[in-house]
Amino acid sequence: MAEITLDKLTKVYPDGTEALTGLDLEIGDGEFVVFVGPSGCGKTTALRMIAGLETITSGTVKIEGNVVNDLPPKDRDIAMVFQNYALYPHMNALDNMGFALKMRGVPRREIESRVREAAVVLGLTDALKKKPRTLSGGQRQRVAMGRAIVRQPQAFLMDEPLSNLDAKLRVEMRAEIARLQRDLSVTTVYVTHDQTEAMTMGDRVAVMRGGLLQQVDVPQVLYERPRNLFVAEFIGSPAMNVVMADITRSDGDMWVSFGDHRLRLEPSMAERRPALSGFEGRQVVMGIRPEDMEDAALAGERSEGRGLSIVCDIREDMGSEVYVHFNVPGEPVASKEVVEALVTDAPEDAEARLAAERARGAGISFVARLERETQARERQSLELEVDVTRLHFFDPETGLGIYDKL
Ligand SMILES: Nc1ncnc2c1ncn2[C@@H]1O[C@H](COP(=O)(O)OP(=O)(O)OP(=O)(O)O)[C@@H](O)[C@H]1O
Ligand SMILES: [Mg+2]
Structure with a gap:
C-alpha cells in the first residue's frame, strides 16, 4: 500500500501536444481517486506517467515519498488494469491470473494458493479452468482484476476498465470494484469519462479538462459547490x-x-x-x-x-x-x-x-x-x-x- 504524490506533473508529447499541465495531487494510502473528464483531457497520460509507461516532461511522481520518475514500471510495484484487458487466449483463467507471478519465479504452490484466494474474492472459483473465449464479459473483466490482485501491488491503476461491458454489467462491476477496493484497501487511481461512474466509485474525484485539473474533492462537494461552470455542467x-x-x-x-x-x-x-x-x-x-x-x-x-x-x-x-x-x-x-x-x-x-x-x-x-x-x-x-x-x-x-x- 502506498501514498502517491504528483507534483506539477506535466507532459508535452514529442509532436508538441501538451497533454497534462502542472498536475498537483496527493493520493492517500488506501484511497480511491477517480480521474474524470472529456476525451483527450489527459487522464490516460497522467495514469501512464504514474505507472512509468510514459516519460515525464517535468514535475515529479512520488510513491511513499520517493521520487520514482526514473524507475522502470516493473520496479514501481503497481498493477494496471486496462480497458481491453487482453487475456492470453490459450491459457485458462487460473493461468492468466498467475502468469505475472510465474514470470517472477514464484513457486507454483504459492501461485495456486494466491490465485484461488483472489478467485474467492472475485467469485471466479468455478471459472478457473475456463479459457477466456468461454467466459462472459464480466468474468473476463474479473480475471483481469484478478491478475492485478494476485500481484499484491502497492497500488492499482485502472484505465476505463468497464468500458467494454454492457450497461447492466457495468453497473454491477462498478459496485464490485468499489467493494473490492474497500476490502483490500489498496491505493487506487481509476480513470473514466463517465461522471456517474466517477461519483459513485471515488472517495475523491478529480475533474480534468484540457490537461488542467479543475477541481478535486469528495463527490458531494463537487455536486454542491462546483468550482467553476465546467465542473457544474x-x-x-x-x-x-x-x-x-x-x-x-x-x-x-x-x-x-x-x-x-x-x-x-x-x-x-x-x-x-x-x-x-x-x-x-x-x-x-x-x-x-x-x-x-x-x-x-x-x-x-x-x-x-x-x-x-x-x-x-x-x-x-x-x-x-x-x-x-x-x-x-x-x-x-x-x-x-x-x-x-x-x-x-x-x-x-x-x-x-x-x-x-x-x-x-x-x-x-x-x-x-x-x-x-x-x-x-x-x-x-x-x-x-x-x-x-x-x-x-x-x-x-x-x-x-x-x-x-x-
Ligand atoms: N503519443 C502521443 N503523441 C502525441 N499526442 C498524444 C499522444 N498520446 C496522447 N496524445 C494527446 O494528448 C492528449 C491527452 O490524451 P489522453 O490519452 O491522455 O486523453 P484521455 O483523457 O485519456 O482521453 P480518452 O477519454 O479519449 O481516453 C490528447 O490531445 C491526445 O491526442
Ligand atoms: Mg484515455
Whole structure:
C-alpha cells in the first residue's frame, strides 16, 4: 500500500501536444481517486506517467515519498488494469491470473494458493479452468482484476476498465470494484469519462479538462459547490441548466431575473454567499439543477418568488420520474469554449462567436426532473417551484463559482 504524490506533473508529447499541465495531487494510502473528464483531457497520460509507461516532461511522481520518475514500471510495484484487458487466449483463467507471478519465479504452490484466494474474492472459483473465449464479459473483466490482485501491488491503476461491458454489467462491476477496493484497501487511481461512474466509485474525484485539473474533492462537494461552470455542467445528469441572469435588490430582498422569470433569493441564501452582493446591478450566470425544481401542484406550501410559469415542450417518462423540457426566453451563457477563449488566447475571436451565439437567441432549453405523479402535458403550461436555496451562481467573466470570497 502506498501514498502517491504528483507534483506539477506535466507532459508535452514529442509532436508538441501538451497533454497534462502542472498536475498537483496527493493520493492517500488506501484511497480511491477517480480521474474524470472529456476525451483527450489527459487522464490516460497522467495514469501512464504514474505507472512509468510514459516519460515525464517535468514535475515529479512520488510513491511513499520517493521520487520514482526514473524507475522502470516493473520496479514501481503497481498493477494496471486496462480497458481491453487482453487475456492470453490459450491459457485458462487460473493461468492468466498467475502468469505475472510465474514470470517472477514464484513457486507454483504459492501461485495456486494466491490465485484461488483472489478467485474467492472475485467469485471466479468455478471459472478457473475456463479459457477466456468461454467466459462472459464480466468474468473476463474479473480475471483481469484478478491478475492485478494476485500481484499484491502497492497500488492499482485502472484505465476505463468497464468500458467494454454492457450497461447492466457495468453497473454491477462498478459496485464490485468499489467493494473490492474497500476490502483490500489498496491505493487506487481509476480513470473514466463517465461522471456517474466517477461519483459513485471515488472517495475523491478529480475533474480534468484540457490537461488542467479543475477541481478535486469528495463527490458531494463537487455536486454542491462546483468550482467553476465546467465542473457544474460536467457533474450531474441531466446537466445543470444555466442562463444569464440579473441580480437586483428591492425592498431589502435580493432577486435574480432571467427572461420573464424572477426568483427571490432568501436571506439565508444571500448570507451563505456574501460575494453575491458584489454582483448587484450586474449579470451573473445562474444555474438550476433539474432535480431542484418540482411540479408546484405537487409541492406542499407555496411561497412567493419561487415559481416558474413555463410551457412544457417535451415530456419524457423515465418510469421513476418525468423529465420536462421547456424553453426559457433568456440569454444563453457563452459556450464553455468561448469562455475559455475569452480568458486565454483569442479574445477577439471569442467575442465574435459569443455575439453570434447571442444573436441566435432563440432561448435556452431547460430540463426539470419531476415526480412521476406530475400531470405535465406537452404544449400545456405548468407551474414549477424552484428550490431557491440550491441555486448556483458563477462569474460570467471567469466562469468561477460565486461563493463566500470575492
Ligand atoms: N503519443 C502521443 N503523441 C502525441 N499526442 C498524444 C499522444 N498520446 C496522447 N496524445 C494527446 O494528448 C492528449 C491527452 O490524451 P489522453 O490519452 O491522455 O486523453 P484521455 O483523457 O485519456 O482521453 P480518452 O477519454 O479519449 O481516453 C490528447 O490531445 C491526445 O491526442
Ligand atoms: Mg484515455
